[in-house]
Amino acid sequence: MKSFRFALIRNFVGTVFVTLLIVFFLFNAITNEFISAEARRELEGNKTNIENMTPRPSPETFYFRMQPPVEVMEGILVQVRQLGSIRQLMMNSDGIVINEHGEVVSPNPNQMSGDMAAEVHQLANHYQNNRESFENEAMVRFAGGRGTYYLLSVTYPINEDLSFSVLLYTDITSALQFMRRINQTLGFLLVISAFISIAMSILISSRVQKSIIRLCNYAEIIGRGNFNEKVENFDYKEFSKLAQSMNNMSDKLNISENNQKQFFQNVSHELRTPLMSIQGYAESILEDVFNKNEASEIILAKSERMAALVNQLLYISRMDSGLDEPNITAFSLNNLLYDCAERIKILADKSGKEIIVDLPEGERFIKADEDKVQSAIDNLLSNCLRHANTLVRIRYTAANNYIKIIIEDDGAGIDKADIPYIFERFYKGASGNSGLGLAICKDLIEKHGGSVKAENIYEDSDGFFDSSEAVPKGARFIIYMPI
Numbered sequence: 037m038k039s040f041r042f043a044l045i046r047n048f049v050g051t052v053f054v055t056l057l058i059v060f061f062l063f064n065a066i067t068n069e070f071i072s073a074e075a076r077r078e079l080e081g082n083k084t085n086i087e088n089m090t091p092r093p094s095p096e097t098f099y100f101r102m103q104p105p106v107e108v109m110e111g112i113l114v115q116v117r118q119l120g121s122i123r124q125l126m127m128n129s130d131g132i133v134i135n136e137h138g139e140v141v142s143p144n145p146n147q148m149s150g151d152m153a154a155e156v157h158q159l160a161n162h163y164q165n166n167r168e169s170f171e172n173e174a175m176v177r178f179a180g181g182r183g184t185y186y187l188l189s190v191t192y193p194i195n196e197d198l199s200f201s202v203l204l205y206t207d208i209t210s211a212l213q214f215m216r217r218i219n220q221t222l223g224f225l226l227v228i229s230a231f232i233s234i235a236m237s238i239l240i241s242s243r244v245q246k247s248i249i250r251l252c253n254y255a256e257i258i259g260r261g262n263f264n265e266k267v268e269n270f271d272y273k274e275f276s277k278l279a280q281s282m283n284n285m286s287d288k289l290n291i292s293e294n295n296q297k298q299f300f301q302n303v304s305h306e307l308r309t310p311l312m313s314i315q316g317y318a319e320s321i322l323e324d325v326f327n328k329n330e331a332s333e334i335i336l337a338k339s340e341r342m343a344a345l346v347n348q349l350l351y352i353s354r355m356d357s358g359l360d361e362p363n364i365t366a367f368s369l370n371n372l373l374y375d376c377a378e379r380i381k382i383l384a385d386k387s388g389k390e391i392i393v394d395l396p397e398g399e400r401f402i403k404a405d406e407d408k409v410q411s412a413i414d415n416l417l418s419n420c421l422r423h424a425n426t427l428v429r430i431r432y433t434a435a436n437n438y439i440k441i442i443i444e445d446d447g448a449g450i451d452k453a454d455i456p457y458i459f460e461r462f463y464k465g466a467s468g469n470s471g472l473g474l475a476i477c478k479d480l481i482e483k484h485g486g487s488v489k490a491e492n493i494y495e496d497s498d499g500f501f502d503s504s505e506a507v508p509k510g511a512r513f514i515i516y517m518p519i
């Protein structure tokens with residue numbers, strides 16, 4: 037498995053190295069192109085100057101006007117000798133005049149120094165041996181023992197038997213030497229940059245590695261169930277943000293673990309109590325202590341309570357596994373609310389309480405999973421009925437893009453400390469049961485893109501409910517369902 041630190045160093049150094057190599061090659065390519073272009077401008081400029089001062093001979097000029105060859109040759113020689121006085125664009129250029137026998141006519145071999153004579157003969161020999169390269173007045177690059185040159189030749193015919201060539205050349209040796217010095221400097225910078233990038237990447241990767249190791253150790257601490265220890269103070273804000281997220285996760289896991297412990301304690305108590313009752317009444321039936329019918333009714337009630345709790349646990353298991361997606365259909369909200377109220381009315385009658393259904397005229401159809409919405413409303417109705425003094429009221433209002441279903445009771449209201457957590461799984465208020473019913477209700481509504489909230493309500497002059505800062509007169513649950 038690759039090391040993050042090694043990968044960081046490799047990528048960092050590689051990026052710097054490749055960048056400098058690209059700069060190196062681009063510099064050489066651009067410089068070579070610039071030198072070539074300037075050399076062409078120089079040579080062609082000199083060629084144009086010579087031709088402007090001495091028009092190139094042609095058959096019409098020399099065959100019919102019969103200008104003496106000696107005069108033409110002398111005129112061209114004068115112009116070539118004046119190259120040194122012509123304005124140079126960038127690089128100094130010069131010219132060599134070569135006759136039809138390949139002999140250097142100008143500059144005079146007898147008047148040249150040894151170095152200059154060697155240079156002129158080297159260029160003249162290259163021209164004589166590679167005349168095909170100079171066809172169509174092409175510029176030729178030549179690197180010899182004495183330097184590097186760009187060459188351009190122009191042939192002047194004097195008559196049918198006599199012609200000579202002017203070989204213009206410019207020495208780019210100095211420019212290339214300057215470019216080599218720049219390359220050496222770039223190479224030196226490349227090496228220095230490599231060492232600096234290695235040092236910087238080692239320093240940065242070391243700090244990053246330490247941060248990762250700290251976070252890994254913290255994750256192992258959380259994995260062992262120690263949620264009290266915190267990690268903070270990192271060099272980089274991204275690691276600090278990750279550490280804060282892990283601290284928040286640790287807090288939530290701590291809360292979840294405590295809630296689950298409390299939940300299992302509650303479930304154990306809830307299961308143990310009916311089981312002990314069932315066991316006691318079953319033994320009493322065997323010993324004919326209690327009336328069989330009475331004992332059987334109690335056993336049945338306790339069994340139903342246990343079955344409801346088990347069903348809640350099974351639903352939570354399906355919910356966590358993602359296997360309980362809603363089946364969306366269109367149905368009448370009015371009919372659903374009347375059915376829910378009718379089912380809960382049996383329990384309300386037994387406890388001497390009233391169920392009020394206050395729905396607008398006409399029918400309202402919504403698209404949702406009817407069974408899940410029904411389960412959510414049944415949960416809320418059962419909760420309100422358990423805490424109501426005399427009545428539970430259910431109603432709804434419609435807006436442009438949502439339905440607001442309101443279920444309220446006239447009980448003692450919700451403890452203010454419980455309201456922020458009342459829909460959390462495993463949370464159990466002072467008078468709650470297993471702490472699952474409202475959490476399941478919230479999940480059922482949110483699966484449809486809706487939401488649910490709880491608040492206290494207060495009696496107004498009409499005998500219904502209004503919000504104020506008075507003593508609570510009941511609880512209100514509001515479901516928001518998108519249309």
